[in-house]
Amino acid sequence: MFGALHTTLLNIAILHDAVTRGARPALALPERGGAIGAIFATSAQADGSVIMIERRIYRQDELPESLMWQAVSFMRVQWPSIFKGSLRLLKHTYPPDMGTVHFAITEEGVLLSYASVMRMDLPHAGERYVVHGFGNAFTFPPYRGEGLGRQVVDMATGFLRESDADVAGLFCAPGLERFYAASGWEALPGAVTRVGTPERFTAYGELRMMLFLSEKGRQARTAFAGEPLYVPWPW
Template structure:
């Protein structure tokens, strides 16, 4: 079992109109959700209409939005599940669909948002935050406090149909924040980590 930190508006930036909003994905207000979908489509075009939810509800998706007034500057989703690794069970959270408005890039919005996500993972009581990214983005996440797990491979998909980060054509690294002593005591580097988020969120 797990609990989320309280949802709602929080002070966030030195700019008084910029705020961090946190919602369960299913409860993102329609006017904000439409902007989030447009940003996701700009980054990963599908040509499909907004399905309303981008993630498997079983992963309890939580949306973090950086907004200026009513405009979404950057967005990401946090997912959660229990995983088995190195002889133990761990509550893991991961970043997904991290995106910044192309017109707002280079202003630090994305870095502040992924830093806030790291704080949210710690506040939630999870054992660790873990996710993969394209290798060129490694320094971006490291700048927000996430650490690379050298040689680690995340195995997504399902046990019957695995989707690993070292599959041909991928050039990904695994980043994490080990939040609890029990997570820090396990071995994660140079290991295959069975995430298996399912068929919807194949790598979170």
């Protein structure tokens, strides 16, 4: 944390609502126009200067290339095991064809904190569900301790609650359970996750946390907690 930083918010201007009123379309994406929603906040520092923090939600094809490269560059350092084989030169945080939505907190074009959500239709316990996977959440080290990680997780969580998803899921180390629980995610300790299919799979041991969003999703909570969940890859 920067000791000199005092997060006194001077003004917040909401430029565009992230979700259209009334309906719940898939991911509430606009037809065009870049960011789905934007919030700007000015923050005063001890030396009298003012910084402008920008929080935006983007769909896959409208995230600025500079922000995508910054996000992928962080991933190469933090999670090098991803960049193997055909993914050696990975250029996107999630596959572009999975309806990815990006949550970015920036200052003067510099990415400070980031997360993303992608969409899948998954079978589970005899039913099919619209599942949104949340992941790639991080804050660059110089900007940690400023509450940005909480903000970006809350941005994504709020967005998911207004989506058409039945459920949403994330995978994390047990030590992060309290962090995500503070944004409303429910831990499913002991829930089994398998990468692959019932015929051929490998076990995945990270803690699974979920949001049960639709009525169908809420009714399936016991099934998601008690029956193995098969995923194509751990996001």
